[in-house]
Amino acid sequence: MFNRLYVAQTDTHITVPFSLTKEQWEDLAEALSNNSYALLRDIKDGVAEDSPGPDASGVLKVGPLELGLLYQWLFNPVDEAQAHNYLHALKKAAKESGVEAVKAVLGVLFNDRRFTGVCWMNYPNPFPIVSLSFEEGLLAQIASFVRDPTLSYLEPYEGGAVCFVDQPHEKDNMCY
Amino acid sequence: MGPSDLEYAVTLDALPTDLQPFAKELPFHLGLTAHPEGGWEDYSALAPFQRLPAYAAERSGPALAPEFQARYLRAHHRGGFFGLLIDRLEDGQVPVRPEWPRLRQALFDQWLQSLTEATGNEALATQALHAAIEDWIDAVATERALRTRRRLSVAQYARLVSQKVSWLGTSAFCLLLAHGDPARLPVFRRAFDLLLLSSQCLDDALDADEDTRLHGIGFPEALGHPPRGLLRTAPGVARLGATLAREGGFHELGTWLAERARTLDESQSGKSSLQAEMSALALVAAVTQLYGGPAVTNP
Numbered sequence: 001m002f003n004r005l006y007v008a009q010t011d012t013h014i015t016v017p018f019s020l021t022k023e024q025w026e027d028l029a030e031a032l033s034n035n036s037y038a039l040l041r042d043i044k045d046g047v048a049e050d051s052p053g054p055d056a057s058g059v060l061k062v063g064p065l066e067l068g069l070l071y072q073w074l075f076n077p078v079d080e081a082q083a084h085n086y087l088h089a090l091k092k093a094a095k096e097s098g099v100e101a102v103k104a105v106l107g108v109l110f111n112d113r114r115f116t117g118v119c120w121m122n123y124p125n126p127f128p129i130v131s132l133s134f135e136e137g138l139l140a141q142i143a144s145f146v147r148d149p150t151l152s153y154l155e156p157y158e159g160g161a162v163c164f165v166d167q168p169h170e171k172d173n174m175c176y
Numbered sequence: 177m178g179p180s181d182l183e184y185a186v187t188l189d190a191l192p193t194d195l196q197p198f199a200k201e202l203p204f205h206l207g208l209t210a211h212p213e214g215g216w217e218d219y220s221a222l223a224p225f226q227r228l229p230a231y232a233a234e235r236s237g238p239a240l241a242p243e244f245q246a247r248y249l250r251a252h253h254r255g256g257f258f259g260l261l262i263d264r265l266e267d268g269q270v271p272v273r274p275e276w277p278r279l280r281q282a283l284f285d286q287w288l289q290s291l292t293e294a295t296g297n298e299a300l301a302t303q304a305l306h307a308a309i310e311d312w313i314d315a316v317a318t319e320r321a322l323r324t325r326r327r328l329s330v331a332q333y334a335r336l337v338s339q340k341v342s343w344l345g346t347s348a349f350c351l352l353l354a355h356g357d358p359a360r361l362p363v364f365r366r367a368f369d370l371l372l373l374s375s376q377c378l379d380d381a382l383d384a385d386e387d388t389r390l391h392g393i394g395f396p397e398a399l400g401h402p403p404r405g406l407l408r409t410a411p412g413v414a415r416l417g418a419t420l421a422r423e424g425g426f427h428e429l430g431t432w433l434a435e436r437a438r439t440l441d442e443s444q445s446g447k448s449s450l451q452a453e454m455s456a457l458a459l460v461a462a463v464t465q466l467y468g469g470p471a472v473t474n475p
Binding site: 074 | 446448452453454455459
């Protein structure tokens, strides 16, 4: 409906002298139109096929897309029991051994083809097993979340605090 | 009475006489306030939303003359009256009334006129309004499609939020184009987009149940994340906006966004979960990739 209103308005009342400078038009187009600014926003995310996969040395850089995948694997899992096992392992690693142990657990997880459904052999640089590379501070942040006792009151999942694997249910057991 | 309501009093006077009694209670008719005498301030509480051109006017050289700032602020408010009207009408949140078409046309005319007066350039004002309305039409189509598709990527969500209310930024964008440094506009718009996105993450998290009831799906579910994850994304996105704003020399906007991030973090302290934090980490990382930023981690 408003399309018609707008067209009527431009047809009947507005004359357009096109008196902008070339720079103004270019900046206007970049900032307000669907061209280059839209390209900036047109970034894929969320599916493993969009990941570039490992580099030529078999190293997978954990970036935004891989973090999104990690979230989905752990919290919207196909195999809930195995997701639960990984959360347990991450918790234990973060509490008892530190950041490098968390990295090791994540390394196993990212290479668990049956759990993730992702085969790194299907990428431009095919590797049966990848090693992980994290931006500075990212791994420490993940570890801090996992071991933070203030984050446990809604666990294991936000839908409820009932553990679906036969584990002790008391909160003191940090059941994931 | 705040600046929006003061400006609306002037707007009212310029409307056709027979529309004025109905238009006087427009915020109430649009459901923006619970009382017929309520104003626009009841709805747009965040300072940058109330006076965005003032944030865009910040610069290292001589300040923009107050009379120019006042003109852009008038155009900003009038864009807000019009934008909120079309958004509420489209959303089906208000009953059908015979006054709507004429009022919508009148508010559009006032917006265009005030932006033309501010910029001194009818071509710029026309093109800017055209871009904002095209954005809004695209966003409405995306929202409708979402109800069928039921999936939304972070990039699609960020774009939807940016487009749906780009009219709110139009006057500030034009200030930079006509009376500022046009080269600073892209970074200002990115920071503004992040302000919008942060606010929308909060709203969409809190409205998830209502959206599901009204439309069959809420944004958290469409994104594949929990509402609390979206809630925890809001401060991270505001913090990213603060960084970009400061890098672009918009220090007042940067300071406001940083304070907003801190307030949101404090208000959510002790109410989060591992799932929510991991969700927010992934969402903020995706937004950072989208808009550019220093790192995916929080400071």
